Amino acid sequence: MPIPGCIAALGVLEITMRPHVREQVQALAIQFDLGLSALRVRHDGWFTGIRQDGLVIGLELTHPRGAMHLTRALYDEGVWAIFSSLDPSVLQFKPGLLLTPEQADQILRRLDRALLAARAAARAEDPAAIPSIHPHDTAAEVAA
Numbered sequence: 001m002p003i004p005g006c007i008a009a010l011g012v013l014e015i016t017m018r019p020h021v022r023e024q025v026q027a028l029a030i031q032f033d034l035g036l037s038a039l040r041v042r043h044d045g046w047f048t049g050i051r052q053d054g055l056v057i058g059l060e061l062t063h064p065r066g067a068m069h070l071t072r073a074l075y076d077e078g079v080w081a082i083f084s085s086l087d088p089s090v091l092q093f094k095p096g097l098l099l100t101p102e103q104a105d106q107i108l109r110r111l112d113r114a115l116l117a118a119r120a121a122a123r124a125e126d127p128a129a130i131p132s133i134h135p136h137d138t139a140a141e142v143a144a
Contacts, residue, residue: 016097025097028104029054032095035108039115046119046130057093058084063122063129067091073114073121079107 015021033052036059040047049060061067067083070091074081084090095107123130 021097025055027101028095028097028099031101031104032057032108035104036111039108039112042112043115043119046122047115051090055095055097057095059091059093061089061091061118061122063126064089065125066118066122069118069121069125070114073117074111076117077110077114079110079114 016025029052032055033050036050036052036057040050046062046066047059048062049058051058051060059067059070061070063069065083065088067090068088071081071083074091081091081093084092095104099107119130
């Protein structure tokens with residue numbers, strides 16, 4: 001009798017090897033690369049780097065605990081991601097393989113808002129460690 005966990009794992013492998021799923025993952029990886037690069041420019045001085053291999057992504061922040069603040073802000077936005085226990089300035093971000101492009105855009109918009117909230121929280125904790133928020137970085141502008 002087959003072991004249920006093995007059956008499930010084989011099903012997941014079969015799905016991820018389908019050509020249209022692999023194409024979708026490649027397209028999502030490009031979409032996140034472009035979107036994250038734009039956010040890094042927008043949040044310059046706070047969001048400083050992107051580590052990406054497909055849909056396994058690390059976001060580097062200037063504050064030593066910046067990703068801890070970003071984890072909380074993303075949670076408040078309904079997005080699951082977690083800071084690295086080895087380096088709490090890095091957020092581990094792994095969007096799902098089966099997202100639609102529209103869902104990916106929504107995640108990027110939520111990340112934009114969360115970056116503002118996390119920077120404000122980190123600045124409140126340690127004003128000298130975080131550059132001031134630019135006047136054009138308002139929650140109202142991001143929500144639009």
